[in-house]
Amino acid sequence: MENIREYLTELCTKAREAQSILALSSDTKRNGALEAIATAVTERADEIISANSLDIEAAQASGMSAAMCDRLLLDKARIEKLAASVRKLKALADPLGKSEGWTRPNGLYIERVSVPLGNVAVIYEARPNVTVDVAAICIKSGNAAILRGGKEAYNTNLAIEKVLKDALEGVGLPHELVNLVHDVSREGSSTLMRLNGYIDVLIPRGGKGLISAVVENASVPVIETGAGNCHVYVDEYAELGKALDIIVNAKVSRPSVCNAAEKLIVHESIAEKFLPMVEKAMLENNVELRGDERVRSCVKAVPVSEDDLTREYNDYILSIYVVSDINAAITHINAYSTGHSEAIVTESSERAQEFLDRINSAAVYHNASTRFTDGEEFGFGAEIGISTQKLHARGPFALEGLTTIKYRIRGNGQVR
């Protein structure tokens, strides 16, 4: 594209105009748009699938891994699932217009009310379902969506954009509410990151490389998501069967996701008994064990390196450390975790409380798997990402995270 900055500022300006209309619309109107979107993606599934097959062919030709190709794939069943999740969003409470008010001694009535953020930009990789998900969450929360999807999914995203825009126009809303960025160059993405005044929030969704590129380079407000170097600490007062179930689930049920456990920390007094149980279960699940010296005196494991401390494997690898007390476990986790999710397994409520209080992560568990850190599992009914920063949104966030507040103040001539 010749002048990417000009293209993007124009796109964002039109999105802002469209958003100012959506911001004043009723929840019923916005839900009508969601219903239209759910219907349209189902009815026009063939159109989307045939565009998707172009992307799949190109991906296979370029030697993309089977796992990555699977992420890129859309079929009837997946499109049905997408439509179902849009309809689920419809049923959620309106996040806009929630207000509280108070009167000041001078008679001013101050009202604090929830309003949309405005232009929400998302940079993501080759998962075209994100295009529908994010568009729907933005509409429900009164925002315009600026979607910069991965170039591997470009044909699919173009087809989806068309379907979404038609659905919006069908219910009398401006199609500029949903915008795919028709430029998948690196320059396009870095221009977007620095479009202050045009983008109210930028959310990166994807791997570590994408997220750190955004955090490093963006000057617009960002919500950092995703990276999960999650720890499970098995305390000396743990019930070992429970602990084994939890670490196996946290590691093995879906190793590629951010709430999977990467590290196991074991209290020294139970290490000799517990580590062989872990070794057996992990071997059965083809998990590679890495361990410090004390671990390797109990079970077979690859020596851990310095690098392992902070790594998110997203793979069938588990590093294990033995500590002499809960304080060492907490210090280790607070030093090396990404602040996503950590768990303690213990039957001591005192130990649990200490862990819950002192661990400095978005989600801290007692006797449960880290895999529950998820918008659906928390009962939010949706999720736009899992924030690992502390500002604005932390942990799984969705509709509420896409709103801000404003103050409306009513007077009768007050001056100061």
Added chain:
Amino acid sequence: MENIREYLTELCTKAREAQSILALSSDTKRNGALEAIATAVTERADEIISANSLDIEAAQASGMSAAMCDRLLLDKARIEKLAASVRKLKALADPLGKSEGWTRPNGLYIERVSVPLGNVAVIYEARPNVTVDVAAICIKSGNAAILRGGKEAYNTNLAIEKVLKDALEGVGLPHELVNLVHDVSREGSSTLMRLNGYIDVLIPRGGKGLISAVVENASVPVIETGAGNCHVYVDEYAELGKALDIIVNAKVSRPSVCNAAEKLIVHESIAEKFLPMVEKAMLENNVELRGDERVRSCVKAVPVSEDDLTREYNDYILSIYVVSDINAAITHINAYSTGHSEAIVTESSERAQEFLDRINSAAVYHNASTRFTDGEEFGFGAEIGISTQKLHARGPFALEGLTTIKYRIRGNGQVR
């Protein structure tokens, strides 16, 4: 300083250790620290004032303006005032530990609780009172403060830091909770802006130059504050006497602050009657008028330029525009405002509602001066700044804006 990055990471690491202790302390303990600070700054006022006189001398020698020197000055009365505002903070409700919880169908109990942000960094200019204010707000909200004050106030800030650190140690808290950055180079400040992982939020407090340097260059999370290109719109249904009081107050009561009005927008049907009233009042207050053509057909004014549209004068200057309807007024404001504070003067509740709904700024007023956008005036009892961004904090913010949430999840062995 030789290795500024090393110096700052070490300072922040120690601050984090200290903060982890403060985070678990009771409100009573934190209030005790505030009381000790209030007492110490009063008792050791002479020490602070003598350090301040060094800064004042140097400032005068360098030709600093009288207004700037006044901002830099600390005397007994101002220190008393500082102590009083620290004691006022004490009386405010504890922002930490506020929680709500719910049980999921699988039995998990999820609790969302307010916790401190962690390391709060503030970059500010030559107002040494900020050093005490910010330190106290950070302590009350369980955070460590990393204070990068202006070099013109360095001696004063050093003296204040010593007093604050002694006060903290006197109540058994680590002195590393309050840290002045002992490096006032530009390099020091830009290193601080990119210290991801060490700084949880960075708040710039000062002029436009400082704020945009931070927004442009920071990779750590930022809360943008301050810039105020505030508008007053006088509608055709305005009571003109009320409108005059409001615009005069908004413009003249303190032109140097961010909630002062910079622009007046007048409905065409009342322009001929209202503008001469404005001209007379503004002349009496030595305010320079600038106006578009229609304004200049009613009163004497300097022609407005393109540049005036977005400028924050912070001075005795008022630009005036005539519009043909409320829609033009709203479009103008949303296009050129900094999103701080805007007001409508009208007796029509319908017009007021439209303005309150459609104006996209942190604070929107009906029949009141924009000068009320302030933590004290809103009833928050304190203020760390006025956020003009939409993420995390918007409008005046203080204690609550320095907290985040975390989830504590209690289970009995749940796996997914």
